[in-house]
Amino acid sequence: PGATVRAVASGYVQVIDERALFDLAERHTLAIRVAPRIGEFVLSGAPLATVWPTSIGDDCHDAIRDGVVLGSERTMQNDLELGIRQLSDIALKALSPGINDPTTAELCIDRLGEALVRLAHRARPREVRSGKDGAVHLMLQGPSFERLVGVAFAQIRHYGAGDATVMEYLVATLGRVASLAPPAHHEPLAHQARLVLAGAREQITLEADAERVVAAGDWTRSRVAGSGRG
CATH class of the missing domain: 1.25.40 (Serine Threonine Protein Phosphatase 5, Tetratricopeptide repeat)
Structure with missing residues (x-):
């Protein structure tokens, strides 16, 4: 199993910053699977993402949380x-x-x-994004x-x-x-x-x-x- 990145607050998924998450994963040779879909309500403490390998630091946890933006209501922009x-x-x-x-x-x-x-x-939209080397770096749900x-x-x-x-x-x-x-x-x-x-x-x-x-x-x-x- 991978490392689980958990939400630190409750809210609706308003934005998933695919570019930022992909760049992070490619830079650190990670595979990130985002758990919720756009518009889904996430409870504080619930999984936001699973990451492989498991040996990632707090900075990566924080960067992944920043890439999955939660808000108090659903929005029409991406939902x-x-x-x-x-x-x-x-x-x-x-x-x-x-x-x-x-x-x-x-x-x-x-x-x-x-x-x-x-x-x-x-x-x-692509749900699996791979790098130039063919390695999978980002998995999403649509x-x-x-x-x-x-x-x-x-x-x-x-x-x-x-x-x-x-x-x-x-x-x-x-x-x-x-x-x-x-x-x-x-x-x-x-x-x-x-x-x-x-x-x-x-x-x-x-x-x-x-x-x-x-x-x-x-x-x-x-x-x-x-x-x-x-």
């Missing part, structure tokens, strides 16, 4: 998940019984779908496309399961995203579509409404490579 979660939260509030505004929920679903199409075509699809739609699917119009719109949006996304990203979209249909079968009591959602699901499956028939 990709935050913007997606905020749109999802707006949709959830619109679906709450006291508001009952499905149009706003559908507008949020539109924008979430737009964001996912863009992300599907964006190269994923959100996968599967995780981002879940952040976007899982709670809307759960709390809106009884609303046939919104579920029909959600499952159709998953199909539209899949039709524009590379095949490598189809399965997370297909998985969400299957969960939408499962929830609709349980929560929507009027047969005609449930059939609308199922029909949208059939359309979506036709656009998702290798999605199966679940």
Whole structure:
């Protein structure tokens, strides 16, 4: 096992200074694996990073802590998940019984779908960085496309399961995203579509409404490579 660098305060990860951490690791012939992702809440005393070899001094511990910036709140600057979660939260509030505004929920679903199409075509940031000699010096964690699809739609699917119009719109949006996304990203979209249909079968009591959602699901499956028939 490597040496563990622990947080000396609690907070949200706002910035990971990849350049500073990589330069530090290369200069001292280290391998650093950063534990939290951007946006994750870290408790004081929790691991910030693991370092190999284990024989590093306090200066290196301090430099690694400086490279993982914690703050009192999440910020939009580097936190990709935050913007997606905020749109999802707006949709959830619109679906709450006291508001009952499905149009706003559908507008949020539109924008979430737009964001996912863009992300599907964006190269994923490198999670492993090596030096010129081929040695690994820095390892990071970034959100996968599967995780981002879940952040976007899982709670809307759960709390809106009884609303046939919104579920029909959600499952159709998953199909539209899949039709524009590379095949490598189809399965997370297909998985969400299957969960939408499962929830609709349980929560929507009027047969005609449930059939609308199922029909949208059939359309979506036709656009998702290798999605199966679940």
